[in-house]
Amino acid sequence: MTGETRRPGPAGAFRIGRVLGAGIFVRPGLVVMGAALVLLLGPRFERSGTDDPYLVAFALIVALYVSVLLHEIAHVVVARSYGMDVASVTLHLLGGETLIEGESRSARQELLTAGSGPLASLLVGLAALGVAGAAGDGTASTVWWSIGWVNVIVAGFNLLPGLPLDGGRVLRAIIWAVTGRELTGIRVAAWIGRVAAVAATVFGAVRAAAGGAAGYLDLAVAGLVSVFLWQGASQALRVADRAGRIESLVASRLAVDVDDRDTSDLPRLPSDLGGVALLRAITRVPADTYLLVDPDGHDVGLLRRDDLSDAYREGSP
Template sequence: MTSPAQAPPGTLRLGRFGGIDLLIRPSLLLMAAVLVYLFAPRFASDNTTGAGTDAYVLAALFVLALYISVLVHEIAHVVLARRYRMPVSSITLHLLGGETAIEGESRSPAQEFWTSVVGPLTSLAIGAIAWVLARGMDGGNAHTVMQAVATVNILVGAINLVPGLPLDGGRVFRAIIWALTGNEATGIRAAAWVGRVVAVVAVAIPFIWLARGDDDATSVDLVLGLLIGWFLWTGAGQALRGADRTARLSAINARGLADAGTEPPADAPSLSADLSGVALLRAMAATPSDVYRLTESDGRTYGQLRAGRVDAAYREGHPGKGSV
């Protein structure tokens, strides 16, 4: 295991599979130990037939199965992203689950929707399969572990469908709002604010349990609530900053930034005058140049576009004089 270049310090690399780095945050190992400790008593009390089997071994098996389930969930995201030709650089397993790094933005709400929703659906499917397998077993340790795997996968699937960023359900909600309004940034902002509300609720629930004198509520729930709330709040904040960037990007358009009527140098690469946003940046990156010839669909020259003006427009948030 080595530390990969771009990941946060301390990140371990388990290996590289199909061109994708499998990364593990040290927090995952800590969480695994905490989960084994928390679940071991449960397995001990249910342990009716396997006398002598250590409850901690069962709990460790369960936690291993849980993280393998999370990995399969992430692989489902990867399969869909690759189907849409979005490059995937890494899968990171961490404290509260996993994360798949997809490079580049989804090009359409439909791509965003399917790439996101496939994760929770996979967890629910694993949960259903484990539940059916558990029902076929007549008690014993295997049944107990399988039942726990079923429960936890159904929980992971259901929680991930909550429509707030950074959860998968937030990306699904973002895709739906994007499709309805035609504005990606509006979708991100809506889903990020739902994410912040969910963060506050996650912190509040254990406090409400304790205040009501609920016997099952413990200080572990408080810590877990704070942890999940912090994870969601910071994730939603990052998404909101991303929305500003997306709004600036999608407002940039070639025609608005061009010197209309100016004849560009003969060797300047041609771009469509109708390009805007990410598509414009992609086209410029594909043929790097200081100056471009903007052409109409009938091949006539609209004017010249200087790369520096596009850079400046993106940095300053002045998208140029839009033309629809």
């Protein structure tokens, strides 16, 4: 029997299905949050005279989670159209995350992949608001109105120009396209993400200082958002640092003289190799020392693996 191998999902999450080959996972925190929201919203619908208020609240929360899933599926569709492998989609306390294996090959690809999610949320939101307007007054209108505005807000929040938000990836793509330097885009968007994390903390503190239960609820939500933004931005900076170290590696800059050594048994590498291509080349042919040659096949020098490792750790050749 043949079939597609199911890859393990994120730790602590459980699978609820698949879409376009990617596993759909849910973290327990999302279920807890959903139950809490139903308990909070139920009395509001009850005061408005709605029949089965908790059932209506449950339907609203499910609809909102489906909206989040549609946001992530949009990322999946665009990524797969570019031939990228999508490992999983995970719904969690603060929304969703699509795990795309590999990096975008161009600024355009990054822009379209990142922007597809907020665009999907905006379209869902506008459609829901249209339905709310046609439904007139009543519970159905209230539910559709809530779905619409939450999606519009989600689209706007995700377009903030800081990593790890989609807007940060859009900014990264724009800077990449303008400067030709992808790492510059990552670093700028990541630092904006850190600033946004601090701003969220300050906002929550101000709301809490205003007093009342609502203020402390805002503080708790702001705290979660701050942690999410700071961790994501910090991870992006670490990735950019590693990529920068790799990019700085150029075989010819690390060459040492051949002297009188017998080089007949040494693997040969082009002297102009650098970055990822250089690391792939030495991975394919492991050795302690390589002979570097120019395009005409002439000896240029020796490249020692230890020197390459030292250059990576120091961040420059």
